[in-house]
Amino acid sequence: MAEELDMTRIPQHIAIIMDGNGRWATERGKERSYGHQAGVDTVRRITSECTRLGVKYLTLYTFSTENWNRPSDEVAALMGLVLTSLEDEIFMRNNVRFHVIGDIERLPKEVQDKLQETMDHTVKNNSMTMVVALSYSSRWELTKAARDIARKVRNNELKIEDITEQTISENLCTHFMPDPELLIRTGGELRISNYMLWQLAYSELYFCNTYWPDFDEADLHKAIIDYQSRQRRFGKTEKQVETEQEKI
Numbered sequence: 001m002a003e004e005l006d007m008t009r010i011p012q013h014i015a016i017i018m019d020g021n022g023r024w025a026t027e028r029g030k031e032r033s034y035g036h037q038a039g040v041d042t043v044r045r046i047t048s049e050c051t052r053l054g055v056k057y058l059t060l061y062t063f064s065t066e067n068w069n070r071p072s073d074e075v076a077a078l079m080g081l082v083l084t085s086l087e088d089e090i091f092m093r094n095n096v097r098f099h100v101i102g103d104i105e106r107l108p109k110e111v112q113d114k115l116q117e118t119m120d121h122t123v124k125n126n127s128m129t130m131v132v133a134l135s136y137s138s139r140w141e142l143t144k145a146a147r148d149i150a151r152k153v154r155n156n157e158l159k160i161e162d163i164t165e166q167t168i169s170e171n172l173c174t175h176f177m178p179d180p181e182l183l184i185r186t187g188g189e190l191r192i193s194n195y196m197l198w199q200l201a202y203s204e205l206y207f208c209n210t211y212w213p214d215f216d217e218a219d220l221h222k223a224i225i226d227y228q229s230r231q232r233r234f235g236k237t238e239k240q241v242e243t244e245q246e247k248i
Contacts, residue, residue, distance in 0.1 A: 005053070005221055009228050011181035013057040014050065015203070017195055018042070020187030020211030033077040038213035040085045049217045051094040051128045053224070057177045058130050061195050065103060065137040082111055082134070086118045095127035101173035102136030129177065136173070138197035145171040174199055182227045184220075186212045204230050 018039055025035030043060065050058045063078060091098055098118045107115075115134070148171050152158040158167070169175060179199040183192065188209040192200060206223045208215075 004225055006228050007054070010054050010224065011227060012055065013059070013178050013180045013182075014055055014224075015059040015061070015180035015183045015196060015200070016046070017061045017183070017185040017187075017193060018212040018215075019185055019189055021213060023187065024211040024213045032074055033081070035211075035213060036078060036081055040081065042213055042215055043085070044090050045216060046220055047090055047096060047128075047130055048094055049220055051096060056128055057180075058128060059101075059133060059174075059177075059180065059196070060130065061133045061136070061193075063102075063134050063136070064194060065106075065135055065140050066194065068106070068135070079108055079111055083114050086114055091118070091122045091125060091130070095125045096122065097125040097129045098122045099129055099131045099176075100134050101131060101141075102134045103140055104135060106135045131174075131177065133195070137194040139194055141173050142168075142198060144173075168198065172198060179203065182206060182223065184208070184223045186210050186215050186219075 021035035021039040022032040023035070024038065025032050028034070047058060062082075067078075068075065086098070090096070098121075100115050100119065104112055104115065145168055149158065149163060149167060153160055153163075174196070179201070180196065180203045183196075183200055183203045184206045185192070186208055188207070190207050192205070204227050206226055208219065208223070210219055
């Protein structure tokens, strides 16, 4: 299927909601943690393929603020998995920079330290940036941004009339990268689950029934081909977009 891809129109930023690990494991008579471990193997494959295709940012919804409400043993297993899965190999072999967004202070200290260590070690890698959304939710992010902006107004660092959409974007966790062109959600659910609500305003959404552990390079290609078949209008008419493209 790779030959069907238009390599000149690969999305620069792909965001993924990696859903279905638990159900994948349950259907095999295994503990949910088994599915999360299998999901890490998929992360390795998809990271390598995104790098090969020329994607510049890959953002993975790994653990939401709502996930803290899951059974304590599953949360502990997930935190342990974060520690063991942050391997140098996946980043250094693919020249990938690692970054994390979310309410990191809620994480165990050893996890925080490992995240920082990995970010420091990969800071010079420049083929692609993998962004892991960990202890993250969009409502938390927007609330934090509102507080930060309000604090700047109170401290006379910012005037209310100067607050724009750009101001909000600059105060989000994702200020360092462009908004996603493509969101992929695996596992069959048709929702975005409090994920990058501001940033996904004009993203193309792609849903598939495949559980994340089974999601492979061919599935990624299929999602990108679907994205490439769409006309991104950003509020304009189809005729306007076609006229602009003819001028290029």
